[in-house]
Amino acid sequence: MIPSRVGELPEDQDGGTIMSLPEMMFAEGEEPVGVRVLTYQSSRIINTILNALDEEEVQVIRQSSFGKLVEIADKPAFSGRFARFLLSRQLKVEKKHEAWFRFAGQPIRFSLREFAIVTGLPCGEFPKKQKVKKKKNINDKPYWPELFGSVEDMRVSTAIKMLRKKTVTDKDIRMKLACLAIVSSVLLSTNLKMKMLKEHAELLGDMEEFFAFPWGRLAFDMLMTSIKKKDEISLSQNSIALKGFALALQLVIVEAVPSLTEVVQESCSSSESDSDEDDVDGVGSKTKKKTLSPAHAREVDKKEEVCFPSILFNDILGIGKEYTSPRPSKTGRRVGACMG
Structure with a gap:
């Protein structure tokens, strides 16, 4: 997949780009x-x-396709107020799987490519559905009962309690x-x-197959669909709800503008972070998370002195080609995005 530009980028006599x-x-x-969002x-x-x-179990996850999520756990938590600030600064882009946001005087793209970079998740094509066999194998049984027996509904909070209290001791099942x-x-x-x-x-049933599944593409599609449903009317509401891994959007902006993390604040309630179900059996509420400071983000946005690092422009994953993103100005549409 080649990163798509917002439009054609003809060069001017000074070697810059106008679009x-x-x-x-x-x-x-x-x-x-x-x-907030x-x-x-x-x-x-x-x-x-x-x-x-x-710790041994965490290392297994760290070495899998979910490994980068372990690193993400130590980064600033999702800021609903910052996301609200960002969503109101969207560009009108018709492409279903791409969104652009204006920050610090420059447009920042959010697409499957950027999502893959910040999450490290598999984002390839979905596997083709296997044709239904004429004769069903007698050994083909649903895997759910292997995990939960006759229980039909299993909430994430219940599963986490089972892990924490070691109700389940089998390493594979855990x-x-x-x-x-x-x-x-x-x-x-x-x-x-949050039901499973x-x-x-x-x-x-096959952990290798599980980790290879394009969870990133599935998560991105859910989040992008949720973003694209928001028009000018819905974006004018006080609160906006997003489905999926909304933190990925913040991660992309932070990769483009690292100075956003220079000032962080404690998230002491759901008014800043996200959902109201912030603790599992009272455990989560004991640990405060750091989150971005919306006030600092506004200051960075006003300065318009940001040089975006190369992660968003160079194709480090081999997904596409290197390109330069345009930067709009207040007086025209002259380009000059900085490359880190």
């Missing part, structure tokens, strides 16, 4: 002032899952519970109850 960017959803200075993911859920595991909890509550969170899905559990 016409899409219109802003809201004119500069007229962006709606909302409160709500997500269904607890700001502490990754830490809570990892803390319920032994790892599968942890992975299913990550998928359900981190990557594909759609409601506060049987269709995801079926992949656990």
